[in-house]
Amino acid sequence: MLYCTDSSILHSLPTGQTDANVAGRQRCATGVLARSPHTAELLPADYAALDFIVIENFLGATETATLLQSFAGLRGTLNNKNLNNAYWQGRILFAHEVNAHSPAAGSIMQHFQVEAARQIGNFYQLTHPLYADTVQLVLWQEGVNMPAHADNANPDGSPHGMAWRNFSSIVYLNDDYDGGELYFTALDRYLKPKAGMLVAFTAGFHHEHSVLKVTRGERFTMPGFYTYDASKADRFIYPELWNQP
Numbered sequence: 001m002l003y004c005t006d007s008s009i010l011h012s013l014p015t016g017q018t019d020a021n022v023a024g025r026q027r028c029a030t031g032v033l034a035r036s037p038h039t040a041e042l043l044p045a046d047y048a049a050l051d052f053i054v055i056e057n058f059l060g061a062t063e064t065a066t067l068l069q070s071f072a073g074l075r076g077t078l079n080n081k082n083l084n085n086a087y088w089q090g091r092i093l094f095a096h097e098v099n100a101h102s103p104a105a106g107s108i109m110q111h112f113q114v115e116a117a118r119q120i121g122n123f124y125q126l127t128h129p130l131y132a133d134t135v136q137l138v139l140w141q142e143g144v145n146m147p148a149h150a151d152n153a154n155p156d157g158s159p160h161g162m163a164w165r166n167f168s169s170i171v172y173l174n175d176d177y178d179g180g181e182l183y184f185t186a187l188d189r190y191l192k193p194k195a196g197m198l199v200a201f202t203a204g205f206h207h208e209h210s211v212l213k214v215t216r217g218e219r220f221t222m223p224g225f226y227t228y229d230a231s232k233a234d235r236f237i238y239p240e241l242w243n244q245p
Helices: 019-027 044-049 061-080 095-101 103-123
Strands: 053-055 092-094 131-140 146-149 167-172 182-184 189-191 198-202 209-211 214-216 219-227
Touching: 019 146, 019 182, 053 103, 061 092, 061 095, 061 103, 061 131, 061 219, 092 095, 095 103, 095 131, 103 131, 103 167, 103 198, 103 219
Parallel strands: none
Antiparallel strands: 053 198, 092 131, 131 219, 146 209, 167 198, 167 219, 182 189, 182 209
């Protein structure tokens, strides 16, 4: 169900996967983009016409530095957690873990994810509140990429573990690395992120995306995922939902 006004762009977005998704997955399957004649980089002049959000300087230099410092302080704990997923092992910190080490960093994660949800609501003209179901800090080392995926559906139609997700966001904490572009399969467009940038989009196939291989340095991000379902809300981000009598 679309919880939005009649004039929302959501009404015009495809909901299922298309041939463009299939072709886009093939182009980025190795983590290195094999460009088509139509592949193009998204530049600042394009941002206003997109059907998703790109906001530069969503986080300032002080906020990104605080988050990176907190990550550095907790980096030695990453391999002590069992995530039951080898791909993410040793790379993720959750908001409540960051807050326990650095309340200043935790406050930044809480505030800016609520603000990201507000930006998504405004952009897509939503009539129902959104809740972040998790907020993380993620490390992307040299050589790492992420295959193309939608955040709430699988291409083969099998049940998705987070099918309740309606929107996704990424805040980029640094840009002193090579590679690591964000590629949208159905759009055949890629974005070179900048430190402090927010990118937010729908969680289905129209905004299926991959992370191209990091070829130099380390990439740090703060992803968030949003749902209309308040029962899935992150307990740290929305303590008021879990502390009611």
